[in-house]
Amino acid sequence: MKNKTLLIDKLLIKKFGVPERSINPPDLVDLLIATILSQNTNDRNSFKAYNNLKQKYSAWEEAAKLKASQIEKLIKVAGLGKQKSKAIKNLLISLIKERGNISLNHLKKMNDEEVLTELTSYPGIGVKTASCVLLFSLNRNVCPVDTHVHRTLNRIGIVKTTSPDKTFFGINKNFPEGIAHSFHTNLIRLGREICKPIKPLCLNCPLNKVCKYENKMYDKPNSYKENSFMLLDNV
Numbered sequence: 001m002k003n004k005t006l007l008i009d010k011l012l013i014k015k016f017g018v019p020e021r022s023i024n025p026p027d028l029v030d031l032l033i034a035t036i037l038s039q040n041t042n043d044r045n046s047f048k049a050y051n052n053l054k055q056k057y058s059a060w061e062e063a064a065k066l067k068a069s070q071i072e073k074l075i076k077v078a079g080l081g082k083q084k085s086k087a088i089k090n091l092l093i094s095l096i097k098e099r100g101n102i103s104l105n106h107l108k109k110m111n112d113e114e115v116l117t118e119l120t121s122y123p124g125i126g127v128k129t130a131s132c133v134l135l136f137s138l139n140r141n142v143c144p145v146d147t148h149v150h151r152t153l154n155r156i157g158i159v160k161t162t163s164p165d166k167t168f169f170g171i172n173k174n175f176p177e178g179i180a181h182s183f184h185t186n187l188i189r190l191g192r193e194i195c196k197p198i199k200p201l202c203l204n205c206p207l208n209k210v211c212k213y214e215n216k217m218y219d220k221p222n223s224y225k226e227n228s229f230m231l232l233d234n235v
């Protein structure tokens, strides 16, 4: 699996380039809230919702004083407002109660497993959201798995799993050093632009030769839309 992962990373970089990332890693709480907002919506809408909160309040302590329903109004554009506002409110209040302030900087001293265990203990925060904090804020070599990453890795034949969380634990047991960010980000691009859920554009795919998918499609695409905006590299 390790060699195939390295090969896929190389082929994706050839197609999409090395993905840009912020020079300074984003604050852990900022990143966590942005990732909660990104669940089941696109990056542009979650970015709008994130900015609605972040630009209105100079500190998360101020947002923590809002009722969940007030947070819900501000983040409406990202969808699932009730669920997401509850998770955000709960996180902010819990951090104040447990630590006296809204910070997750203590996670910097923990190993990957400890960070996952701690973050997934909060309601509304799953493995994918917690692993984004590991990759984007803590710069760990961990590859988060969303629906795009799960679908493409199963089609290619790197894993044979039934859920994104199972894919996550399958690929991260022995992940090749130093490539988690490019691999994760470019696979998301592949899933959005080429290896689409219903009609994959296999004719345009840089992984065609290594992919084991049995139902490849070779229809000529009507249009090819670039979709490279990544929320978590813009927090």
Ligand code: SF4
Binding pocket: 152, 155, 156, 194, 195, 196, 200, 201, 202, 205, 206, 207, 208, 211, 212, 213, 216, 217
């Ligand atoms: S060849 Fe087709 S199915 Fe395989 S990864 Fe590329 S687009 Fe997806």
